[in-house]
Amino acid sequence: MEWTKEPESYEEVEACVDAVLARVGKRIVLGLPLGIGKANHFANALYARAERDPSITLTIFTALTLERPASGNELQRRFVQPLLDRLYRDYHDLAYNQARRKGLLPRNVEVCEFFMQPGSMLNVPSAQQDYVSSNYTLVPRDLLDRGVNLIAQMVSPAPDSSGDYSLSSNPDLTLPLLALAEERNHGPIVVVGEVNPRLPFVGGDARVSESLFDFVLEGESFEQDIFPAPNAPVGITDYALSFHIASLVKDGGTLQVGIGALGDAICHTLRLRQTHNQEFSDILHSLQSELDATVSTIPAESSLFTRGIYGASEMVPEGFLHLRRAGVMKRKVYQDATLQSLLNAGTFSDCASEDLLLALRDSGRIQSPLTEADTKFLQAMGIIDPSYSWRGHRFLDEGGEMEECDLHSTAGRTKLLGSVAGKPIAGGTWLHGGFYLGSTSLYRELREMDPGELAGINMTGIDYINALEKDRELKRAQRQHARFVNSAMMVTLNGAVVSDGLANGKVVSGVGGQYNFVAQAQELPGGRSIIALSSTRTTGGRVQSNIVWEYPNCTIPRHLRDVVVTEYGIADLRGKSDRDVMVSMICITDSRFQRELLSKARAAGKVERGFKIPAAYRNNTPHRLEAIFEQGHRPALLPYYPLGTDFTEQEAQLAVALQSLKEAGRNIFTYWPLLRKGRDIAKHRLDEFPAVRACLERLGFDGSDDYHHRLLAYLVAGAYSKFFDDKRALGDTADPTDENGS
Numbered sequence: 001m002e003w004t005k006e007p008e009s010y011e012e013v014e015a016c017v018d019a020v021l022a023r024v025g026k027r028i029v030l031g032l033p034l035g036i037g038k039a040n041h042f043a044n045a046l047y048a049r050a051e052r053d054p055s056i057t058l059t060i061f062t063a064l065t066l067e068r069p070a071s072g073n074e075l076q077r078r079f080v081q082p083l084l085d086r087l088y089r090d091y092h093d094l095a096y097n098q099a100r101r102k103g104l105l106p107r108n109v110e111v112c113e114f115f116m117q118p119g120s121m122l123n124v125p126s127a128q129q130d131y132v133s134s135n136y137t138l139v140p141r142d143l144l145d146r147g148v149n150l151i152a153q154m155v156s157p158a159p160d161s162s163g164d165y166s167l168s169s170n171p172d173l174t175l176p177l178l179a180l181a182e183e184r185n186h187g188p189i190v191v192v193g194e195v196n197p198r199l200p201f202v203g204g205d206a207r208v209s210e211s212l213f214d215f216v217l218e219g220e221s222f223e224q225d226i227f228p229a230p231n232a233p234v235g236i237t238d239y240a241l242s243f244h245i246a247s248l249v250k251d252g253g254t255l256q257v258g259i260g261a262l263g264d265a266i267c268h269t270l271r272l273r274q275t276h277n278q279e280f281s282d283i284l285h286s287l288q289s290e291l292d293a294t295v296s297t298i299p300a301e302s303s304l305f306t307r308g309i310y311g312a313s314e315m316v317p318e319g320f321l322h323l324r325r326a327g328v329m330k331r332k333v334y335q336d337a338t339l340q341s342l343l344n345a346g347t348f349s350d351c352a353s354e355d356l357l358l359a360l361r362d363s364g365r366i367q368s369p370l371t372e373a374d375t376k377f378l379q380a381m382g383i384i385d386p387s388y389s390w391r392g393h394r395f396l397d398e399g400g401e402m403e404e405c406d407l408h409s410t411a412g413r414t415k416l417l418g419s420v421a422g423k424p425i426a427g428g429t430w431l432h433g434g435f436y437l438g439s440t441s442l443y444r445e446l447r448e449m450d451p452g453e454l455a456g457i458n459m460t461g462i463d464y465i466n467a468l469e470k471d472r473e474l475k476r477a478q479r480q481h482a483r484f485v486n487s488a489m490m491v492t493l494n495g496a497v498v499s500d501g502l503a504n505g506k507v508v509s510g511v512g513g514q515y516n517f518v519a520q521a522q523e524l525p526g527g528r529s530i531i532a533l534s535s536t537r538t539t540g541g542r543v544q545s546n547i548v549w550e551y552p553n554c555t556i557p558r559h560l561r562d563v564v565v566t567e568y569g570i571a572d573l574r575g576k577s578d579r580d581v582m583v584s585m586i587c588i589t590d591s592r593f594q595r596e597l598l599s600k601a602r603a604a605g606k607v608e609r610g611f612k613i614p615a616a617y618r619n620n621t622p623h624r625l626e627a628i629f630e631q632g633h634r635p636a637l638l639p640y641y642p643l644g645t646d647f648t649e650q651e652a653q654l655a656v657a658l659q660s661l662k663e664a665g666r667n668i669f670t671y672w673p674l675l676r677k678g679r680d681i682a683k684h685r686l687d688e689f690p691a692v693r694a695c696l697e698r699l700g701f702d703g704s705d706d707y708h709h710r711l712l713a714y715l716v717a718g719a720y721s722k723f724f725d726d727k728r729a730l731g732d733t734a735d736p737t738d739e740n741g742s
Helices: 013-024 040-052 074-087 095-101 125-129 136-145 174-184 236-246 261-275 277-288 319-325 337-344 354-362 372-380 410-420 440-448 462-466 472-478 514-523 578-587 591-603 622-629 649-664 668-684 690-698 707-724
Strands: 008-010 027-031 057-062 109-113 150-157 190-195 215-217 254-256 310-316 394-397 400-404 431-436 457-459 482-487 490-492 528-532 536-539 542-545 563-566 569-572
Touching: 008 013, 013 027, 013 040, 013 190, 013 215, 027 040, 040 057, 040 095, 040 109, 040 150, 040 190, 074 649, 074 707, 095 109, 095 125, 109 125, 136 174, 136 462, 150 174, 236 261, 236 277, 236 528, 236 563, 236 622, 261 277, 261 319, 261 482, 277 622, 310 319, 310 462, 337 354, 337 472, 354 410, 431 462, 462 514, 482 514, 514 528, 542 591, 569 578, 578 591, 649 690, 649 707, 668 690, 668 707, 690 707
Parallel strands: 008 215, 027 057, 027 150, 057 109, 150 190, 190 215, 254 310, 254 482, 310 431, 431 457, 482 528, 528 563
Antiparallel strands: 394 400, 536 542, 563 569
16 A cells, blocks of 8 residues: 655644544544554543543553552552653553542543453453454454544654654554555545654554654653563562473464563473473473373474474564574565475575576476566575566676576576575564563563664564455465463363353453464464463462362354364363263363262263373362472572563562462461461561561561551562572562663
């Protein structure tokens, strides 16, 4: 598509709002990107205008509205406040979200989200009522059906004099929405760009001309740090899951994972497979050696990555950059199906060579002599010398024409290759992504990345990442041995997946792209969808199974069941009968809940009464996993923050301690050992434990006479004391003196 208009530039947001209203009118359907790409200043000013003027009708359609960390209780408040001052000091919260949370949205404003920050809106009626359940790839259609007429997005200015901008983190919906609008003759959609130089400039499809925009907001007031999402601590359960998942990833394959502790664990474990292969193999053997073919016959992968893997992920996690540095994420793909298929065969390297030219000719991709189209293709890919001219099949130089050359002879092919012989093919992409979100380290690394390295990342439309409809042949060639990893809250015994909502209809998050990837895996040769979940959860101090007999809400129906992984193993469900699916799921369930689930399956006639759970799966307990991971120097290989964190060392330890308190709930029987130990330390032994003293000072509990505060201090001291004999490392932590909080 082509745009020829020149944007109007504004330094004052109110003036820009005036101009937009004059262009669009008072009925506004605003599309805001998900995550960090929102134009917060403009969105807040437009919302404030609609608040003051009831004649304006404003619908905001978006997803993943980010908020600064909230403090739900006394401990959280004391932990969070310094983080707000250090990491979020210049972040502008979205006014519509604050009003929505308080039930104060005016009648003329509607906010619709198709994916919410997980768990953040469970008790907000307007958010629950206005939630739109939609596959990620269908959001452009839904926006057009609602009459979208305005997009407002944070963009990054080009580092050169081109005047271009980068959609950076969020070409995911903007590009396909505008393309679909043009295809449908939808009518004008006004585009506002809010320019922030601190947003990384990412090229590829995300690089767009200034003529894409109708209005541009530029000035110091729009320059602010990008919203950080500090990495959460990784627990033993996530590590156990990640080893099983890493054993499913093939060298030369494709990977998609999401954000969060599990994603961090998966990336770290894949890195261990490459950098500490013997240790990786030993731990994997400890986890899987006793398992048999009852639940899975998929061969375990534990070899080094020689060809590497390619990333095709709607969400670009920080761990992918770590995998790139470790030599794991190094397989490049190219925008030509024939060339990609030849490279997949492993006969050729991705360098310009005589053999590659002949193979392209023999496959029918190019002709001999070369046509104009062949020449453009080969030169764009860096496979023949840029000075070759298809006219007369000759090289041209300043002095005139050189001798004729073509594909028929060795001499001709050598001439064609010329200066590019043996050099890497151009246009290789090691990562296609839809959006990114992470720590300050992620943003800094993208800003500082070498241009040649950054060129291997193509942030693009979500229709390219999540679906096969367009360029199907090319995507099938690129996405070899695809492994699409998505998390779930629960899985039923028959393989239906619950990822987005509760039994009472409340939405936890949204479908997002999960269904897209599950369906895509079924269509790709060698592709597999991997649903990962912890086998249990602890709510209010009570342990419950995440593998259930039935559930009224379903995100992925059972007819798309594929691979399910818990910390206790891998269940390959594809193509299996209901009976075998249920048996497989029982085998990867926590042993405390296996008997109950088996009884229900027997009562329903789904599993024969004589079936007995194999001995290898009767010891699915946290104690067994802890014993495996505590052996030798294994704890040192599995830090709490394998990718680093924006937390300081003290905050990182506190986050682990507070997480353990949250899981314990409010049960006095689970709290009592911590209270007793913490009381002893806090009252009598603080001089022996200066780290505990510093921790209590950090939370403001030093010298407190309040009884409630003293109990909280004892709990924290007890939970914090686990680090005194903990063999697991923290990982890299932030320097609190760093002005950027990185």
